[in-house]
Amino acid sequence: MSNLITKYFPFFTDAEVPHTVSARPDTGLYSAKLGIWLFLASEVMLFGGLFSAYIFLRIGAEPGYWPSGLLNVPVGTMNTAILIVSSITVVMAWAALKMRQLGKYKLYMLVTIICGLIFLTVKLSYEWPAKFNHFGVFIRKDAASKYEEFLGNKHLQDAGQNPRWEISGHLLDAPKGSSYSHQAEHNAEHFAHETGRHDAVTPAENDYVIQVDAVNANPSDKENDRPHFWPVPMSTKLAVISAADVESASVFAPRHSTYFATYFLITGLHGLHVLGGILVFLYLWLPFPGGTKLYKTNPEHLANRVEIAGLFWHFVDLVWIFVFPIFYLL
Amino acid sequence: MSSIATADVGHHGGTEPHGDHHHHELGFWQKYVFSTDHKVIGLQYGITGLSFLFFGFLLMLVMRWQLANPGAAVPVVGAFLRSVFGETVMTDSGALTAAGYNVFGAMHGTIMVFFGVVPVAVAGFGNYVVPLQIGAPDMAFPKLNMASFWCFFTSCVIMTGSFFVKGSAAKSGWTAYPPLAGIADLESGSLWLNGQTVWLIAMVFNITGSLLGSINFITTIIQLRAPGLTWMRLPFFVWAQFVTAFLLVLAFPPLEAAGFMQLTDRVLGTSFFMPTGLMVGQTVAQTWSGGGSPILWQHLFWFLAHPEVYVLILPAIGIVSEIVANNTRKPLYGYKAMVYSVFTLGFLSFIVWAHHMYMTGMGAKVAAFFQVTTIMISVPSVILLTALLLSLWGGSIRFNTPMLFATAFLPMFGLGGLTGIPLAFNAVDLFLHDTYYVIGHFHYVVAPGTIFGLFAGVYFWYPKVTGRKMSEFLGKVHFWGSLVFINGLFFPMFLQGMAGVHRRWYDGGVTYEQLAGPVLHWNKVMTVSAGLLALFQLVFIFNFFTSWRIGKKVGRNPWDATTIDWDTPTPPPHGNFDKPVEVFRGPYEYSVPGHSSDFHPQSQRD
Numbered sequence: 001m002s003n004l005i006t007k008y009f010p011f012f013t014d015a016e017v018p019h020t021v022s023a024r025p026d027t028g029l030y031s032a033k034l035g036i037w038l039f040l041a042s043e044v045m046l047f048g049g050l051f052s053a054y055i056f057l058r059i060g061a062e063p064g065y066w067p068s069g070l071l072n073v074p075v076g077t078m079n080t081a082i083l084i085v086s087s088i089t090v091v092m093a094w095a096a097l098k099m100r101q102l103g104k105y106k107l108y109m110l111v112t113i114i115c116g117l118i119f120l121t122v123k124l125s126y127e128w129p130a131k132f133n134h135f136g137v138f139i140r141k142d143a144a145s146k147y148e149e150f151l152g153n154k155h156l157q158d159a160g161q162n163p164r165w166e167i168s169g170h171l172l173d174a175p176k177g178s179s180y181s182h183q184a185e186h187n188a189e190h191f192a193h194e195t196g197r198h199d200a201v202t203p204a205e206n207d208y209v210i211q212v213d214a215v216n217a218n219p220s221d222k223e224n225d226r227p228h229f230w231p232v233p234m235s236t237k238l239a240v241i242s243a244a245d246v247e248s249a250s251v252f253a254p255r256h257s258t259y260f261a262t263y264f265l266i267t268g269l270h271g272l273h274v275l276g277g278i279l280v281f282l283y284l285w286l287p288f289p290g291g292t293k294l295y296k297t298n299p300e301h302l303a304n305r306v307e308i309a310g311l312f313w314h315f316v317d318l319v320w321i322f323v324f325p326i327f328y329l330l
Numbered sequence: 331m332s333s334i335a336t337a338d339v340g341h342h343g344g345t346e347p348h349g350d351h352h353h354h355e356l357g358f359w360q361k362y363v364f365s366t367d368h369k370v371i372g373l374q375y376g377i378t379g380l381s382f383l384f385f386g387f388l389l390m391l392v393m394r395w396q397l398a399n400p401g402a403a404v405p406v407v408g409a410f411l412r413s414v415f416g417e418t419v420m421t422d423s424g425a426l427t428a429a430g431y432n433v434f435g436a437m438h439g440t441i442m443v444f445f446g447v448v449p450v451a452v453a454g455f456g457n458y459v460v461p462l463q464i465g466a467p468d469m470a471f472p473k474l475n476m477a478s479f480w481c482f483f484t485s486c487v488i489m490t491g492s493f494f495v496k497g498s499a500a501k502s503g504w505t506a507y508p509p510l511a512g513i514a515d516l517e518s519g520s521l522w523l524n525g526q527t528v529w530l531i532a533m534v535f536n537i538t539g540s541l542l543g544s545i546n547f548i549t550t551i552i553q554l555r556a557p558g559l560t561w562m563r564l565p566f567f568v569w570a571q572f573v574t575a576f577l578l579v580l581a582f583p584p585l586e587a588a589g590f591m592q593l594t595d596r597v598l599g600t601s602f603f604m605p606t607g608l609m610v611g612q613t614v615a616q617t618w619s620g621g622g623s624p625i626l627w628q629h630l631f632w633f634l635a636h637p638e639v640y641v642l643i644l645p646a647i648g649i650v651s652e653i654v655a656n657n658t659r660k661p662l663y664g665y666k667a668m669v670y671s672v673f674t675l676g677f678l679s680f681i682v683w684a685h686h687m688y689m690t691g692m693g694a695k696v697a698a699f700f701q702v703t704t705i706m707i708s709v710p711s712v713i714l715l716t717a718l719l720l721s722l723w724g725g726s727i728r729f730n731t732p733m734l735f736a737t738a739f740l741p742m743f744g745l746g747g748l749t750g751i752p753l754a755f756n757a758v759d760l761f762l763h764d765t766y767y768v769i770g771h772f773h774y775v776v777a778p779g780t781i782f783g784l785f786a787g788v789y790f791w792y793p794k795v796t797g798r799k800m801s802e803f804l805g806k807v808h809f810w811g812s813l814v815f816i817n818g819l820f821f822p823m824f825l826q827g828m829a830g831v832h833r834r835w836y837d838g839g840v841t842y843e844q845l846a847g848p849v850l851h852w853n854k855v856m857t858v859s860a861g862l863l864a865l866f867q868l869v870f871i872f873n874f875f876t877s878w879r880i881g882k883k884v885g886r887n888p889w890d891a892t893t894i895d896w897d898t899p900t901p902p903p904h905g906n907f908d909k910p911v912e913v914f915r916g917p918y919e920y921s922v923p924g925h926s927s928d929f930h931p932q933s934q935r936d
Contacts, residue, residue, distance in 0.1 A: 016467060016905065017466075017467055017468050017469075018467075018553075018554065019470070019553050019554070024553050027552060027553060029552075029553070031471065031549050032471075034548075034552060034553060035470065035471060035474075035546070035549045038548055038549065039541075039545055042541050042580065042582070042583045043583070045579075045580050045581070045582075045584055046583035046584070046586055047587075048583075048584065049583060049584030049586075049587030049630055049633075050591075052584075052629075052630075053587070053588075053626055056629070057602070057621065057626065060623055061621055062606070062621065065620075065621050138619075250619065253598075254594055254598045254599070254600045255598060255599035255600055255601075255618075255619055256619060257619050258600070258601060258602065258621040258622055261594065261598075261601065261602055261619075262602075265590060265591065265600075269590070
């Protein structure tokens with residue numbers, strides 16, 4: 001097979017480079033192992049740059065403009081556990097190869113791949129879409145008193161907490177010409193179906209109508225001072241907000257706030273790393289010439305490949321260990 | 331051997347005709363285009379980089395014309411430039427517009443740094459010379475090496491293409507400072523196909539290529555040294571490349587992160603770098619959620635861009651060291667001190683970045699910290715330069731073309747370095763910031779500094795690559811012309827800068843004549859010098875291409891050098907060495923008392 005590749009892609013013929021499989025005696029490393037550590041060093045700096053940006057922006061944020069408690073903590077916890085499990089199974093896959101147990105290797109690698117896929121599926125089919133259908137409106141400070149029943153700033157001031165400027169929930173009606181009109185229509189239908197109420201659409205052209213989150217429904221309730229571990233269901237209370245009182249309005253997308261901008265950028269980049277890891281694992285799991293076929297000719301080489309792919313996977317896992325607390329918990 | 335190679339050259343005559351290695355069944359594409367051979371890749375980088383250096387230089391020539399003759403049509407090529415670059419950049423009469431000046435300025439900086447000097451100095455010389463100097467058959471990861479080059483090449487195509495999008499290329503400087511860069515070029519109407527966005531995309535490819543390449547360099551140097559080539563026997567050039575690669579691996583990723591952030595600011599409406607309540611055209615911009623920080627970009631940018639300065643200079647110091655030792659016929663003075671210095675320099679370069687930001691109002695304490703580290707970093711730099719100067723002492727120097735450039739590098743780089751010291755001081759910098767003094771300072775470092783080092787390297791290793799020497803006569807013409815006119819170009823910048831001439835005035839200071847009047851006449855001197863400097867580069871280009879065919883043929887070791895890159899056949903074949911290579915001594919054993927010849931190669935047992 002590898003002859004076939006050299007035949008059709010002759011530019012892949014390399015000069016005989018030493019230490020591709022066996023360790024160099026004085027460094028104790030084969031080259032790819034050193035290479036992957038250097039790559040991870042650059043990755044540390046890449047995510048380090050993003051995490052520094054998070055700290056810098058969060059410290060500089062105006063009080064009340066760094067949201068918290070908007071992500072689903074149990075789901076995030078589950079995903080964290082899944083990634084940790086996959087990090088263990090990938091080590092077991094490598095150990096199985098070192099002991100020359102191909103069957104066990106295939107099994108553990110399969111579990112790793114499935115874990116990675118579950119993580120991505122949860123992220124892309126549940127967590128992110130839920131955010132894209134969640135709407136937030138930042139109220140202008142000079143108009144905030146009009147919406148005190150949703151913001152509860154008097155209570156927050158007494159409790160010594162940061163003020164709240166945002167009303168969030170499902171958008172049921174958007175000002176005319178808004179790019180969110182379609183989403184609002186869809187939500188309003190759903191709302192009518194669930195509650196039997198048809199008061200969600202206002203005749204006024206410049207109003208936002210929002211089915212508010214629990215925290216905005218009872219903003220002065222002490223229960224809502226801290227984020228909840230288990231998500232609290234949305235209320236059926238409606239807030240009608242005049243567009244003139246709005247500072248900015250957006251779904252929970254990157255443009256919503258610097259919080260969601262950093263959240264989507266970091267989890268997006270992390271998700272790409274997970275995807276990359278899965279693709280590499282698939283290659284090593286399937287009978288490609290560089291995958292399990294390599295086991296017949298050079299099992300140590302395959303073990304090395306699994307080891308460096310595993311090191312990368314541990315790093316991806318480690319990044320998530322930082323991502324989870326700073327976005328979900330803090 | 332070399333005659334066969336030359337015949338081969340005549341046959342193909344394509345883009346990389348002198349990267350010949352004798353690998354049997356490879357066709358043209360495999361051999362010269364999609365090659366995994368470090369020598370071919372080195373040449374691909376080198377030639378692409380040299381072309382971009384020339385292109386960046388031509389952009390500067392147009393700008394200099396504008397500075398000396400504000401509003402006047404560019405002579406001879408004005409109409410041609412109008413038809414190539416379009417109405418944003420050139421007026422119908424063929425003069426540079428204000429926007430065009432910004433385009434050329436931003437692209438001159440970007441191209442010279444990321445598409446010119448780094449590809450030639452790090453990727454070009456590094457790829458070609460490092461494996462040869464450590465006795466390796468190739469880089470540690472040949473396929474990754476090819477991937478690096480094609481990443482880089484993609485970025486070249488995208489960056490060049492950005493001249494032709496609506497509204498022309500990026501205009502926000504090579505530093506791409508927001509909030510200006512966050513809103514620039516969006517009036518062209520396209521979210522993706524506009525100057526600044528395309529700039530960011532090209533930079534992401536460029537950075538990725540750099541990262542892959544530097545990982546390869548470090549691994550190669552650690553893993554593939556020949557038997558007996560211990561750390562303190564490494565040629566100094568390899569040390570310089572080693573530290574450079576570390577700088578790239580660790581400093582570039584934060585800029586890649588920042589590039590992603592600026593990209594989402596522009597296309598997804600985030601506001602990482604866009605402050606709350608930003609006024610655009612007298613209204614508050616509503617596109618951003620606000621809460622971002624322009625200073626954050628500056629931190630992330632300069633965290634790369636200061637180490638980048640050392641990325642630009644270290645390979646050149648490495649080249650100069652090789653040539654100085656070879657042509658003084660003496661060991662380098664204080665080799666070990668130089669190695670320790672280059673490491674110290676590399677480390678310190680990570681903690682000096684905010685000296686570019688004294689004007690941002692980041693606070694006196696922070697400024698004081700960066701002032702101290704910046705002064706500290708001059709210590710290892712001075713050790714390096716002093717060691718090289720002392721290496722000259724008492725040598726019977728061979729002043730061939732590479733040595734002329736290497737010798738000139740020393741005072742020129744010295745001038746660039748010393749003029750940087752006033753800038754390190756907070757109080758002085760507040761006055762000199764963004765004046766031509768700064769331009770003069772860093773151009774002395776990278777032009778008659780780094781680029782002279784690169785010229786020295788080209789003249790020095792050209793015989794190894796092609797089997798022929800470049801013409802000494804034309805080399806000397808190139809050298810003396812360049813030396814005179816490069817000083818005519820850059821020295822007046824110090825005078826203008828100290829008078830307060832700002833670096834971004836596109837009419838050269840005519841509008842501010844009360845301030846700039848006494849130094850305005852220097853604009854003419856600089857522009858004439860730049861034009862004449864260009865003429866002398868034509869001599870180099872002529873010499874470079876004709877010597878392929880008619881240069882004096884040479885054997886393996888034309889300079890009587892000691893390092894093992896000269897042990898290979900000339901030009902080196904695929905796999906490099908025709909016999910097993912082993913190293914027995916340090917890199918610069920010249921004029922060893924009692925030895926039969928005046929040089930004692932590393933690979934010679936006794």
